[in-house]
Amino acid sequence: MAAEMERGTKTQEDQWMVQSQVFQIYDLFRRIPPNSQFALLELQRDKHIEYLTKGLKQLSRSFTVLDANRPWLCYWILHSIALLRDSVDDKLENDCIDFLSRCQDSRGGYGGGPGQMPHLATTYAAVNSLITLGGHRSLSSINRRKLYEFFMRMKDRSGGFRMHEGGEVDVRACYTAISTASVLNILDDELIQNVGDYILSCQTYEGGIAGEPGSEAHGGYTFCGLAAMILINEVNRLDLPALINWVVFRQGVECGFQGRTNKLVDGCYSFWQGGVAALIQRLHLIVNEQMGLSNILECECSTDSDYDSTNSDISEGGQCYEGTSSHVNETCQLREEGQPNTSHPADGNNVGYNFIKGHVYMRPLFDNIALQHYILLCSQEEGGFRDKPGKNRDYYHTCYCLSGLSVSQYSCTKDVESPPLPGDVLGPYSNLLERVHPLYNVVLDRYYEAHEFFTRS
Ligand SMILES: CC(C)=CCC/C(C)=C/CC/C(C)=C/COP(=O)(O)OP(=O)(O)O
Numbered sequence: 371m372a373a374e375m376e377r378g379t380k381t382q383e384d385q386w387m388v389q390s391q392v393f394q395i396y397d398l399f400r401r402i403p404p405n406s407q408f409a410l411l412e413l414q415r416d417k418h419i420e421y422l423t424k425g426l427k428q429l430s431r432s433f434t435v436l437d438a439n440r441p442w443l444c445y446w447i448l449h450s451i452a453l454l455r456d457s458v459d460d461k462l463e464n465d466c467i468d469f470l471s472r473c474q475d476s477r478g479g480y481g482g483g484p485g486q487m488p489h490l491a492t493t494y495a496a497v498n499s500l501i502t503l504g505g506h507r508s509l510s511s512i513n514r515r516k517l518y519e520f521f522m523r524m525k526d527r528s529g530g531f532r533m534h535e536g537g538e539v540d541v542r543a544c545y546t547a548i549s550t551a552s553v554l555n556i557l558d559d560e561l562i563q564n565v566g567d568y569i570l571s572c573q574t575y576e577g578g579i580a581g582e583p584g585s586e587a588h589g590g591y592t593f594c595g596l597a598a599m600i601l602i603n604e605v606n607r608l609d610l611p612a613l614i615n616w617v618v619f620r621q622g623v624e625c626g627f628q629g630r631t632n633k634l635v636d637g638c639y640s641f642w643q644g645g646v647a648a649l650i651q652r653l654h655l656i657v658n659e660q661m662g663l664s665n666i667l668e669c670e671c672s673t674d675s676d677y678d679s680t681n682s683d684i685s686e687g688g689q690c691y692e693g694t695s696s697h698v699n700e701t702c703q704l705r706e707e708g709q710p711n712t713s714h715p716a717d718g719n720n721v722g723y724n725f726i727k728g729h730v731y732m733r734p735l736f737d738n739i740a741l742q743h744y745i746l747l748c749s750q751e752e753g754g755f756r757d758k759p760g761k762n763r764d765y766y767h768t769c770y771c772l773s774g775l776s777v778s779q780y781s782c783t784k785d786v787e788s789p790p791l792p793g794d795v796l797g798p799y800s801n802l803l804e805r806v807h808p809l810y811n812v813v814l815d816r817y818y819e820a821h822e823f824f825t826r827s
């Protein structure tokens with residue numbers, strides 16, 4: 371208890387300090403003329419690409435150095451470059467594919483470097499990197515049969531997964547295994563078995579999801595747990611109203627998100643928490659059902675001028691009834707009544723694809739413009755992004771600030787084909803990033819290419 375109070379006191383002091391720094395930035399911003407404000411809100415695209423490319427070149431020169439983080443660095447940098455609508459040259463691309471191939475274990479999975487023990491987190495990072503690079507050489511370098519065997523070896527009696535042989539069982543491990551298996555089209559009933567029970571046991575009294583049963587709800591684990599539950603078709607088992615209640619209060623007066631109650635705002639939660647909000651936006655049927663609005667879709671869009679119904683398949687009167695739109699049929703497989711998925715494994719592998727194709731009826735669950743203010747004014751540096759003012763930039767925060775920026779720019783679009791309206795992109799419209807698939811956090815076009823490749827092969 372004393373330790374808790376001490377932590378509470380220290381957090382409050384830190385919080386005041388961060389808030390005063392952030393408010394000073396917003397105050398200065400407000401005082402400058404509008405045309406200069408616009409310049410400050412500009413995404414420093416060229417500087418970010420320079421910082422990221424330099425980092426990848428450095429990494430490719432030292433691919434031989436011993437550390438366990440290199441597939442992650444590849445993913446953070448390659449994904450950031452893809453979000454910025456750019457790509458790497460052929461040499462760097464080939465160097466990355468060769469390096470990641472050397473990290474692939476002969477018994478399946480990827481380690482942090484050549485010869486290192488395979489690990490679920492680095493496997494997720496390596497596979498997402500290869501999907502982001504795209505193309506036959508990259509995608510065909512993944513040994514899916516061995517990878518499936520690795521996933522099965524990591525499965526624990528509890529239903530969850532272990533991060534590595536002898537390692538910890540947690541929600542991150544569940545997500546990285548399920549997300550990777552889903553995107554590679556190797557998800558089946560055996561892999562899925564009891565995963566939902568494990569994740570469900572991690573939803574806390576606050577409504578968010580913890581890393582393990584009995585721990586504290588946290589944005590990173592909440593994203594992992596929610597995305598995994600969607601991918602295994604069991605999201606209706608979570609208490610979604612409680613989850614919504616938890617996540618909406620994680621956006622603070624600083625305009626960014628915190629990871630957990632009473633902790634500091636941090637740019638990386640723009641994706642972990644913003645991603646949770648983006649996923650829930652596509653779960654309106656299940657949310658309505660859990661809130662006792664069974665069989666009725668309340669289309670807020672039709673009563674909101676930003677959400678005009680002119681080109682939507684919404685029925686008159688501001689309400690939609692199940693079965694009246696093709697979208698409803700597509701989404702139905704996501705809502706089997708509290709039961710584990712019993713559908714054919716091939717359907718399980720299409721959940722990610724159907725999920726993104728659905729129409730979005732719910733408005734954003736967070737202030738998407740405020741979040742963009744935090745990312746562009748408080749996290750952005752001259753090349754790269756940081757956690758908060760006073761911290762240094764790094765590739766992890768660059769990746770998740772850009773991913774969160776993308777999620778917020780697209781959060782008002784009603785379907786995956788529509789571009790955001792200018793009013794939903796803070797600063798010049800040229801700030802617009804690529805759209806991500808929120809279940810896997812890879813750029814959507816790269817996801818489509820991988821989905822086609824792995825459905826065929
Ligand atoms: C795909 C994958 C591997 C996802 C990982 C998800 C993720 C970011 C989990 C967070 C882990 C955690 C408890 C951080 C708390 O750090 P802290 O105490 O320093 O931060 P805080 O004060 O903001 O809580």
Ligand SMILES: [Zn+2]
Pocket residue numbers: 636637638639757767
């Ligand atoms: Zn962070």
